Amino acid sequence: MRGADTVAELVRRQWGDHRIGLRDEHHTLTHHQVAAGAAARAALLVDLMPPLPGGEPHLGILLDNTPEYPLWLSAAALAGAAVAGINPTRRGAELARDIRHTACRILVTQRAHLPLLDGLPLPGVRILVTDTDAYRDLLAPYGTARPGDARLGPVRPDSRFLLSFTSGSTGAPKAALCSQGRLAAAGASLVSHFGVGRDDVHYVCMPMFHGNAVIADWAPALAAGAGVALRARFSASRFLPDVRRFGATYFTYVGRAVQYLLATPPAPDDRTHSLRLGFGTEAGAVDAARFRERFGVPLIEGYGSSEGGASIQRTPDTPTGAIGRAAAGDDLAVVDAETGRECEAARFSPTGRLLNASEAVGELVNRGRSPFEGYWRNPEAEAARLRSGHPQAEGSGGRWYWTGDLFYRDADGYLYFAGRTDDRLRVDSENLAAAMIEHILARWDRAAGVAVYAIPDPVAGDQVMAAIALREGAVFEPAEFATFLAAQQDLGTKMPPRFVRVMPELPLTATNKIHRVALRRASFLCEDPVWWRPTPTSPYERLTGPTTEALRAQYTQQAREPHAP
Numbered sequence: 001m002r003g004a005d006t007v008a009e010l011v012r013r014q015w016g017d018h019r020i021g022l023r024d025e026h027h028t029l030t031h032h033q034v035a036a037g038a039a040a041r042a043a044l045l046v047d048l049m050p051p052l053p054g055g056e057p058h059l060g061i062l063l064d065n066t067p068e069y070p071l072w073l074s075a076a077a078l079a080g081a082a083v084a085g086i087n088p089t090r091r092g093a094e095l096a097r098d099i100r101h102t103a104c105r106i107l108v109t110q111r112a113h114l115p116l117l118d119g120l121p122l123p124g125v126r127i128l129v130t131d132t133d134a135y136r137d138l139l140a141p142y143g144t145a146r147p148g149d150a151r152l153g154p155v156r157p158d159s160r161f162l163l164s165f166t167s168g169s170t171g172a173p174k175a176a177l178c179s180q181g182r183l184a185a186a187g188a189s190l191v192s193h194f195g196v197g198r199d200d201v202h203y204v205c206m207p208m209f210h211g212n213a214v215i216a217d218w219a220p221a222l223a224a225g226a227g228v229a230l231r232a233r234f235s236a237s238r239f240l241p242d243v244r245r246f247g248a249t250y251f252t253y254v255g256r257a258v259q260y261l262l263a264t265p266p267a268p269d270d271r272t273h274s275l276r277l278g279f280g281t282e283a284g285a286v287d288a289a290r291f292r293e294r295f296g297v298p299l300i301e302g303y304g305s306s307e308g309g310a311s312i313q314r315t316p317d318t319p320t321g322a323i324g325r326a327a328a329g330d331d332l333a334v335v336d337a338e339t340g341r342e343c344e345a346a347r348f349s350p351t352g353r354l355l356n357a358s359e360a361v362g363e364l365v366n367r368g369r370s371p372f373e374g375y376w377r378n379p380e381a382e383a384a385r386l387r388s389g390h391p392q393a394e395g396s397g398g399r400w401y402w403t404g405d406l407f408y409r410d411a412d413g414y415l416y417f418a419g420r421t422d423d424r425l426r427v428d429s430e431n432l433a434a435a436m437i438e439h440i441l442a443r444w445d446r447a448a449g450v451a452v453y454a455i456p457d458p459v460a461g462d463q464v465m466a467a468i469a470l471r472e473g474a475v476f477e478p479a480e481f482a483t484f485l486a487a488q489q490d491l492g493t494k495m496p497p498r499f500v501r502v503m504p505e506l507p508l509t510a511t512n513k514i515h516r517v518a519l520r521r522a523s524f525l526c527e528d529p530v531w532w533r534p535t536p537t538s539p540y541e542r543l544t545g546p547t548t549e550a551l552r553a554q555y556t557q558q559a560r561e562p563h564a565p
Contacts (some may be wrong), residue, residue: 003188005157006180007077010187011038013149019198023246024230027067031225034074040142041075043150048126049081049105050424051152056160060125061209062086062113068415069208070128070218072108075181076375078147081515084163084175085209089510096120102163102175102376156220157181163376164306166209176306176375178215182371186308189221190255193313194277194300196250200226201274203248205234206257210511211306216279217252226250234512236260245272251275251443253547255282256512258299262290263471267413282513285321286442297307298486300560301415301563307383309372309401310364312415321439322414331368334360335411336404337421340389346408346416353490360408361418365389365403406433423516424462425454425462427494432464434516437495441466444484446474449516454521455499458554466497467519469505476502478531478540493536498539499524500531525552 004010014021014031029037048058052500059076061083063069076083084102086095093249096157099107107129109117114447117127129135131430143410162178206213222226222490229246231238239261258280271294278299283291303312303323310332314324326332334343343362354360358548367389375381386399408419419435426432434452443451449469454462470476478500485496507515524530530543543551 002171004184005480005511006155006159007157007161007184007219008073008147008180009073010184011035011077013225013250017217020227020442022067022228022230023067024067024232025319027068032264035072035144035147036145038074038078038440039145039149040139040145042079042147042161043142043145045075045106045377046150047153049152049329056080056082057152058084058102059104059106059108060084060086060099062088062107062109063090063130063208064112065204065208065230066110066130066232067106067230068110068355069230070228071219077155077161079150080152080159082163084158084164085165085171085214087165087207087209087510088116091116091153092120098165098173099125102235105508114247118124127234129312135308150510151560155180156183162211162214164214165209166306168550174378174381174470176211176308177373178211178306178308178375179373182308182340183215183219184223184372187221187223187449189215190220190279191224194220194250194279196224200224200249201229201247201446202226203229203231203246203251203275205231205239206252207233207511208252212254212511214250215304215306216302217250218478220250227423234260236264236532239264240270240273243275247274248475249274249276251278253278253280253283253299254282254512255280255287256449256506256508256514257292258283258287258304259285262287262294263448268295270294283444284439286439292306301398301417302508303405305403307372307375307385309368309370310403319410319414322410322416325413325415329369332415333365333367333413334362334407335365335389337363343408347412348410351489353492354408357433357436357492359410361406361431361433362408362414363421364403364405364407366403367398370382370401372401379438406435423453425464427457427462431465431490432492432494436493437464437466437497440488440491442465442489442496444481445468446480448472449514451506451516451519452497453516453520463498464495465499465501465519465524467501467506469503476500476529476531480540482540496533496536499535499543501526502531525549531547 014035017031021034022029077430084104087096100133106126161178161180164177165173165175178277202217204213204217228246231242233321283299292298300321311327312324313327319326334439344359346360351356389400404421407415409415418433423434437452438450446472447468451467453465455465457463509515531540532543533540
């Protein structure tokens with residue numbers, strides 16, 4: 001199938017295709033019905049918000065993964081509007097800020113989310129509630145519309161289409177821009193890379209307000225003419241029943257969702273399904289191997305973001321643990337953020353341990369062309385993403401795209417993810433990456449989930465703290481955990497956690513990523529049991545009330561007295 005320049009063209013291609021195109025628990029629509037429903041909503045959209053100066057008008061979508069979500073995405077593409085995905089876990093002033101910041105003139109929602117909007121100052125925003133008679137009556141007169149009948153203006157590859165909020169785990173979310181052309185190209189690229197065909201069914205269980213589901217799951221299905229199956233919200237217990245019911249062949253994930261799936265009770269028919277692959281991020285080599293062994297499905301780790309500033313592609317010869325190499329045309333480098341110089345190539349021991357982490361781990365940058373299209377009304381964030389290679393190079397031209405992610409590169413050019421720049425720890429003057437420690441701790445057979453993060457050292461730098469969610473029925477035995485740590489040959493001397501918080505489950509953001517900000521904020525002052533080592537080599541002991549208060553005093557004193565340089 002030839003490529004398309006816009007998402008609108010991909011939507012129009014569904015007209016006349018009477019194969020099943022969109023399903024959930026309660027609805028089944030053909031591709032033709034999807035195109036017809038999109039055309040009706042596009043016509044309604046044109047009547048409800050006539051164009052204003054300043055480019056594409058915006059509508060917000062505050063929905064679970066119901067059929068209305070892809071229908072409104074498709075409608076916006078046809079009409080030449082842009083969609084802001086609104087996060088339903090946001091509350092109060094933060095939720096209102098997201099809607100107002102993205103200049104939404106219409107907000108499409110459902111009755112279950114109406115309480116979130118009570119009392120919010122949203123002047124000039126018209127709210128459409130999809131599961132009501134009033135909505136159905138409003139839409140009814142447009143039932144004979146055809147794709148292309150109604151547009152707010154010209155629809156081009158550079159037409160603004162998505163405003164995708166970043167996770168916001170480290171501050172106020174930023175709305176990354178994505179044009180119709182970039183999304184269509186991303187879908188076509190994944191179709192080519194994974195051999196997606198018309199008979200595939202893409203299971204969309206990640207939230208559609210986030211780029212993972214729209215860019216990596218919905219877009220390639222649209223580009224290939226494949227079917228889409230929806231789960232309103234991710235459910236580990238419903239995953240395999242849904243896959244079997246819909247005949248799903250492809251899905252996207254984030255690492256924590258994989259851990260939830262692995263935590264479900266094993267069953268004899270775990271491999272009885274139609275899935276052929278999963279595509280996502282941050283599953284880790286240990287969980288990916290466990291998933292393939294149990295379910296018979298390979299997890300293909302990719303790298304990308306809502307911003308689209310850099311991408312890494314996996315090749316058949318990609319080593320275990322690596323993400324892949326730079327995509328064609330990209331000039332990716334791992335650099336020291338302070339100097340702009342390339343980091344050393346990674347060196348490994350015979351057992352695979354990274355020997356020169358301090359010299360090899362740096363920030364991934366794209367020094368070549370970048371499809372990054374900016375943030376909506378946030379020039380400061382754009383400037384932080386696009387800047388010259390190092391302070392001495394200011395004014396020399398040639399801005400780089402800084403990903404904000406830590407990587408290291410081996411001698412053959414393969415890239416390995418090492419965490420977020422915000423997740424870097426500095427222990428005894430040595431730089432460590434939280435993700436690398438997590439991947440090692442994930443091998444412990446009692447752990448269902450692991451998060452590693454920095455807490456301040458009372459003297460200088462950081463100490464390593466880990467939050468561990470145990471598998472069902474497991475108990476934290478400090479001596480056994482210490483024995484496990486000692487047996488890990490690639491666990492450097494600065495890496496073992498000084499503090500261990502044992503939790504029933506890890507806190508998550510709305511996109512199923514670990515909420516590290518909440519963990520760092522709580523530190524060891526929490527209701528969960530915490531174990532600690534008074535010295536880096538002593539046995540773990542339970543952190544009790546008097547000890548906790550003594551440590552609290554140390555940290556309070558540290559906050560009052562800045563360290564000497």
